[in-house]
């Protein structure tokens with residue numbers, strides 16, 4: 001009999017949602033696929049033994065809201081079997097391992113780790129920007145890796161991306177040690193260009209953290225940003241930035257996948 005899974009994910013610009021949905025549907029066509037900000041994430045996890053937990057790597061770490069979902073619900077994870085799926089633009093070393101280590105401490109069994117390279121979502125930095133064709137090829141390779149991995153899992157072999165000691169060292173010394181400050185807390189670094197902002201409220205509607213409000217016809221951030229880049233990629237005025245000071249190229253998976 002096939003195993004029953006549920007899938008929970010954070011996805012700012014759609015990459016992780018796309019990868020997690022594809023894997024979950026291949027492993028269990030009835031798997032619920034639930035966004036972390038959805039009020040049903042915790043109750044869904046508690047109802048399933050097998051969980052796919054997906055998130056985008058941020059500075060070689062798991063996003064703060066994902067770490068909080070684990071550490072603020074310790075009892076939820078006891079006895080769960082979890083597959084960590086981390087999407088990334090280039091490299092993370094131990095992207096899957098970051099959540100896997102926390103989960104183990106909470107009593108979960110880590111089934112495996114899967115790293116999927118996807119287009120970069122940081123739309124206010126020129127670094128890692130690719131042409132549309134290159135991004136299409138990256139997504140195609142990602143789909144192929146997910147298909148291959150699903151077949152291996154169905155035959156009992158789980159991937160081990162990001163879980164070994166060398167991956168841990170690569171993530172730690174390659175990035176996390178230098179950038180840990182950026183992911184330690186929720187960010188208060190989101191910037192609104194008030195000269196561009198029209199107060200349309202789109203950012204406030206889409207933010208998974210409810211971190212934005214509109215006051216006096218301008219968006220106001222409240223210091224609880226999990227750096228997902230959703231508002232930045234969806235602001236019609238390109239008025240929001242975080243890492244950089246100017247929106248270079250807004251990204252979302254829907255521009256590539258119909």
Ligand SMILES: Cc1cc2nc3c(=O)[nH]c(=O)nc-3n(C[C@H](O)[C@H](O)[C@H](O)COP(=O)(O)O)c2cc1C
Nearest residue numbers: 011012013014015016056059060088089090091121
């Ligand atoms: C704040 C931030 C930091 C990131 N840091 C990394 C990183 O350290 N390594 C990497 O390979 N990709 C990094 N990325 C790229 C994303 O992990 C990647 O594009 C991911 O697939 C986005 O997923 P999403 O569309 O589900 O949000 C970063 C993205 C953001 C927004």
Ligand code: SF4
Nearest residue numbers: 197198200201203235
């Ligand atoms: S989406 Fe952009 S223009 Fe609209 S309120 Fe937010 S920052 Fe302002």
Ligand code: SF4
Nearest residue numbers: 207225226228229231
């Ligand atoms: S403020 Fe923007 S980048 Fe931060 S969590 Fe909300 S949608 Fe994501």
